[in-house]
Amino acid sequence: MKLQSLIDRAIQFPSITVAVAAAEDEDVLEAVQEALRRRLSRFLLYGDKEKIIEIINAKFPHLINKGDVQIIHALTNQEAAEKAVKAVHLNEANVLMKGNVQTAVILKAILNKEYGLRTGNILSHVAVFEIPDFERLLFITDAAMNLYPDLGQKVQIIENAVAIARSVGVNWPTVAPIAAVEVVNPSMQATLDAAALSQMNRREQITNCLIDGPLALDNAVSSLSAEQKGIKSEVAGRADILLVPTIEVGNALYKSLTYFAKAKVGGVIAGAKAPIVLTSRADSAESKLYSLALAICSTKH
Numbered sequence: 067m068k069l070q071s072l073i074d075r076a077i078q079f080p081s082i083t084v085a086v087a088a089a090e091d092e093d094v095l096e097a098v099q100e101a102l103r104r105r106l107s108r109f110l111l112y113g114d115k116e117k118i119i120e121i122i123n124a125k126f127p128h129l130i131n132k133g134d135v136q137i138i139h140a141l142t143n144q145e146a147a148e149k150a151v152k153a154v155h156l157n158e159a160n161v162l163m164k165g166n167v168q169t170a171v172i173l174k175a176i177l178n179k180e181y182g183l184r185t186g187n188i189l190s191h192v193a194v195f196e197i198p199d200f201e202r203l204l205f206i207t208d209a210a211m212n213l214y215p216d217l218g219q220k221v222q223i224i225e226n227a228v229a230i231a232r233s234v235g236v237n238w239p240t241v242a243p244i245a246a247v248e249v250v251n252p253s254m255q256a257t258l259d260a261a262a263l264s265q266m267n268r269r270e271q272i273t274n275c276l277i278d279g280p281l282a283l284d285n286a287v288s289s290l291s292a293e294q295k296g297i298k299s300e301v302a303g304r305a306d307i308l309l310v311p312t313i314e315v316g317n318a319l320y321k322s323l324t325y326f327a328k329a330k331v332g333g334v335i336a337g338a339k340a341p342i343v344l345t346s347r348a349d350s351a352e353s354k355l356y357s358l359a360l361a362i363c364s365t366k367h
């Protein structure tokens with residue numbers, strides 16, 4: 067399965083409005099151009115207006131006369147993030163998109179008690195990868211938001227990721243809580259949580275998916291590795307979603323897939339009032355477009 071399938075799916079939904087925080091970035095504006103070309107969405111671009119127009123004039127001149135794009139000036143990245151979040155809060159936009167702004171700055175606005183986008187649920191990051199020589203899309207959570215989730219938070223992180231996977235057609239995803247080993251070790255919290263999550267799934271406390279762990283990364287994604295190690299698990303070698311134990315594991319895995327394995331990626335924050343497109347600032351325009359498609363698929367239409 068390819069990430070292009072996300073765009074094919076997103077095209078079928080009615081066009082929505084996306085609020086971009088700190089849009090003064092070439093890759094962001096290229097993704098905007100590609101989304102407009104496919105009639106995926108309209109855009110409210112928040113940021114340094116002069117810089118945005120300068121990049122558009124130099125690189126994407128067709129954008130400037132589009133009625134589907136509105137540019138709103140903001141003095142700082144923080145102001146751009148606040149204004150974009152407020153636009154979603156006020157239902158002027160259906161999706162929020164991180165532009166050239168640090169994750170921490172946009173998260174602060176998202177979590178604002180007055181105008182932020184929190185619901186009762188935990189917010190968590192879900193990334194989906196198309197990896198060369200790997201036959202299916204692989205979801206990884208959480209590489210960007212929750213630092214050291216406890217068991218209760220992991221339950222909600224899985225539920226958010228399952229909802230995202232289902233929104234793009236992976237209807238009964240297999241979930242591997244990842245650890246350094248595939249046996250329960252009382253000294254390793256990740257293995258204890260993985261065992262508890264698997265049992266909660268068996269007892270239908272976590273539904274719409276199949277969870278089994280702990281699994282190490284190799285036996286989660288490779289049946290051969292699982293076979294060689296004698297691991298009997300319905301998820302081993304078949305994992306659709308990898309639940310990582312900490313943000314460091316998730317973020318390093320995310321970036322090693324994109325930098326070393328040349329994977330393509332799309333990423334969103336789930337569990338908020340509206341989907342939030344959140345990639346690394348250094349990700350390509352293509353990745354930002356896939357992320358937008360993922361957000362559109364997961365929007366309540």
Ligand SMILES: CCCC(=O)OP(=O)(O)O
Nearest residue numbers: 169210344345346347348
């Ligand atoms: C999903 C990756 C979040 C991240 O690490 O963003 P930056 O690279 O922009 O810090």
